[in-house]
Amino acid sequence: MAKQTRGLCKYCGKEYTKGGMLKHLHACKERKKALEAESGKSRCGYYELVICGKYNKQYWLIIEIKETATLRVLDQFIRDIWVECCGHLSTFDINGVNYDAHPAETDFWGTPARSMNYKLKDVISEGMAFEYEYDFGSTTSLSIEVREHRMGIRTKENVTILSRNNPPEILCSICKNNPAKWVNPEGWYEGVPFWCDECLEAEREDDMAEDDYDEEDYEEDYEEDYEDYYYEDNLLPVCNSPRMGVCGYEGSDKYPEIFEPDKK
Numbered sequence: 585m586a587k588q589t590r591g592l593c594k595y596c597g598k599e600y601t602k603g604g605m606l607k608h609l610h611a612c613k614e615r616k617k618a619l620e621a622e623s624g625k626s627r628c629g630y631y632e633l634v635i636c637g638k639y640n641k642q643y644w645l646i647i648e649i650k651e652t653a654t655l656r657v658l659d660q661f662i663r664d665i666w667v668e669c670c671g672h673l674s675t676f677d678i679n680g681v682n683y684d685a686h687p688a689e690t691d692f693w694g695t696p697a698r699s700m701n702y703k704l705k706d707v708i709s710e711g712m713a714f715e716y717e718y719d720f721g722s723t724t725s726l727s728i729e730v731r732e733h734r735m736g737i738r739t740k741e742n743v744t745i746l747s748r749n750n751p752p753e754i755l756c757s758i759c760k761n762n763p764a765k766w767v768n769p770e771g772w773y774e775g776v777p778f779w780c781d782e783c784l785e786a787e788r789e790d791d792m793a794e795d796d797y798d799e800e801d802y803e804e805d806y807e808e809d810y811e812d813y814y815y816e817d818n819l820l821p822v823c824n825s826p827r828m829g830v831c832g833y834e835g836s837d838k839y840p841e842i843f844e845p846d847k848k
């Protein structure tokens with residue numbers, strides 16, 4: 585398996601593996617200072633959650649979320665940062681009970697699912713783990729651990745990212761030298777999933793050479809076909825998510841690929 589990914593601490597910008605970060609976050613002086621500097625009368629409980637790709641643990645998020653936030657808020661956060669491609673269904677599995685984004689009204693399959701309108705504090709507790717699935721066809725499965733619960737000043741944000749894995753190093757499957765920029769979902773089976781721009785262009789030129797082209801038409805067709813090529817091959821951008829290369833996933837619109845700490 586690939587080496588462990590590392591991530592940056594939101595407060596001090598230091599880099600650790602996931603395990604190292606979990607320890608660090610409780611000792612980070614910058615974090616302590618930041619929490620002490622918060623002001624406000626109202627207090628609130630927060631859960632520290634570790635969210636990982638169930639089958640790809642290189643991808644991880646460490647967040648704090650208000651205990652009064654609903655599962656729907658957590659679902660939306662996960663969609664925004666990691667999984668949303670075309671509005672698929674999703675579900676949390678907590679102690680054998682499903683909480684669905686759109687629960688079916690009839691009890692057709694057995695235990696009816698609940699909605700996501702439950703507050704976290706009513707369904708999770710410190711030390712437990714639960715699961716999340718997005719898209720019941722090409723499913724992305726995540727495991728979520730509830731690391732701890734703390735009381736603090738009530739902040740405006742429901743969710744605060746404490747750290748996140750840096751993008752794993754993925755090399756082009758052809759040249760095995762350049763960082764991969766594209767992923768071919770069908771390539772998982774053919775052994776050529778990852779492409780850099782140079783190799784993609786070289787492949788394209790090979791294909792072009794096989795066709796008979798008039799010199800004059802060449803430039804124009806080349807431009808057009810180049811666009812088609814991306815489309816036809818269903819290439820997707822390499823991105824920092826356990827949903828990379830699945831369905832039409834093209835990365836997050838709301839969050840940068842690399843986590844930006846408060847202090848660098």
Ligand SMILES: [Zn+2]
Nearest residue numbers: 593595596612
């Ligand atoms: Zn720190």
Ligand SMILES: [Zn+2]
Nearest residue numbers: 669670831832
């Ligand atoms: Zn999709």
Ligand SMILES: [Zn+2]
Nearest residue numbers: 756759780783
């Ligand atoms: Zn290459």
